[in-house]
Amino acid sequence: DTGVSQDPRHKITKRGQNVTFRCDPISEHNRLYWYRQTLGQGPEFLTYFQNEAQLEKSRLLSDRFSAERPKGSFSTLEIQRTEQGDSAMYLCASSLALGGQPSSYNSPLHFGNGTRLTVT
Amino acid sequence: GESVGLHLPTLSVQEGDNSIINCAYSNSASDYFIWYKQESGKGPQFIIDIRSNMDKRQGQRVTVLLNKTVKHLSLQIAATQPGDSAVYFCAGALGTDKLIFGTGTRLQVFP
Numbered sequence: 001d002t003g004v005s006q007d008p009r010h011k012i013t014k015r016g017q018n019v020t021f022r023c024d025p026i027s028e029h030n031r032l033y034w035y036r037q038t039l040g041q042g043p044e045f046l047t048y049f050q051n052e053a054q055l056e057k058s059r060l061l062s063d064r065f066s067a068e069r070p071k072g073s074f075s076t077l078e079i080q081r082t083e084q085g086d087s088a089m090y091l092c093a094s095s096l097a098l099g100g101q102p103s104s105y106n107s108p109l110h111f112g113n114g115t116r117l118t119v120t
Numbered sequence: 121g122e123s124v125g126l127h128l129p130t131l132s133v134q135e136g137d138n139s140i141i142n143c144a145y146s147n148s149a150s151d152y153f154i155w156y157k158q159e160s161g162k163g164p165q166f167i168i169d170i171r172s173n174m175d176k177r178q179g180q181r182v183t184v185l186l187n188k189t190v191k192h193l194s195l196q197i198a199a200t201q202p203g204d205s206a207v208y209f210c211a212g213a214l215g216t217d218k219l220i221f222g223t224g225t226r227l228q229v230f231p
Contacts, residue, residue, distance in 0.1 A: 004163075040224075042222050048218070056217070108154055108166045108169050113161070113162050
């Protein structure tokens with residue numbers, strides 16, 4: 001399977017605990033995105049990387065959230081001091097951005113199957 | 121900014137009929153649109169995309185139409201099958217740097 005891989009698929013944690021999720025993008029993709037999706041809603045953008053550089057963070061990403069992509073390959077999303085409102089599906093996506101081309105010519109985002117977080 | 125919305129939360133169609141899912145967007149500067157299919161417990165699956173320099177794009181059994189005058193796009197699915205049952209999202213962006221998603225339409229296919 002050469003798609004986007006996320007681990008774990010499900011995570012149940014108690015309020016106040018820290019959690020970390022991992023995303024492995026499609027290998028030739030240089031961009032990696034994190035989205036959050038709550039029930040009945042579309043995914044909401046959180047942050048994205050090009051290679052190891054974090055290029056944009058949403059205002060939704062409070063200081064309890066941190067994302068890294070240290071070697072420009074896999075990425076981790078950590079949530080510290082989890083709250084019940086953090087319960088959601090966390091989706092990772094990747095794409096290939098072509099240097100020198102308009103951004104609209106980047107490849108479509110391909111999503112993983114997400115990590116479902118439940119904070120009790 | 122961009123906001124993207126869908127006209128109907130649920131669409132029920134009979135197997136074999138054509139389905140049309142509609143989407144409106146607010147930012148006239150958006151130059152890229154994409155449709156995703158999401159089945160229960162899975163991530164969004166890419167269906168088809170279109171850039172703003174096009175009005176129509178066809179894939180296998182799917183067609184996306186873009187009307188920039190009224191800021192509207194639609195997804196047409198020909199000969200709808202039970203496997204097409206899912207939630208469909210449209211998303212728009214300036215480029216593909218950051219997609220803004222709508223709330224989704226649930227497509228139900230009945231025999």
